[in-house]
Amino acid sequence: MLNLFRITSILEGISYLALFAVTMPLKYLADIFEPNQWVGQAHGILFIAYILLAIVFWYKNKWSYKRGFILLVASLLPFATFYVDEKYLKPLAEKKRKV
DSSP states (O other): OHHHHHHHHHHHHHHHHHIIIIIHHHHHHHOOOHHHHHHHHHHHHHHHHHHHHHHHHHHHTTOOHHHHHHHHHGGGSTTHHHHHIIIIIHHHHHHHHHO
């Protein structure tokens, strides 16, 4: 479950940045609409998957409301899913590997 959440977190962050940094300029500056549709749809699916996995992961690990809030808000801010992975998920994965 942890690895799935980490992968989803990273992919959601990449799709968010690709949407804003690559496909939206293509759409509005070069009138190329197709990449925005494809990346936007992929981002939407990854966003929903991230939110669902964050909620399940939050309750499964019995984390505080503050940490759960951080997990959920991270999906709305650029680069924040990378922060969540580095600050919360990666140390947890390393801790589980040692056990």
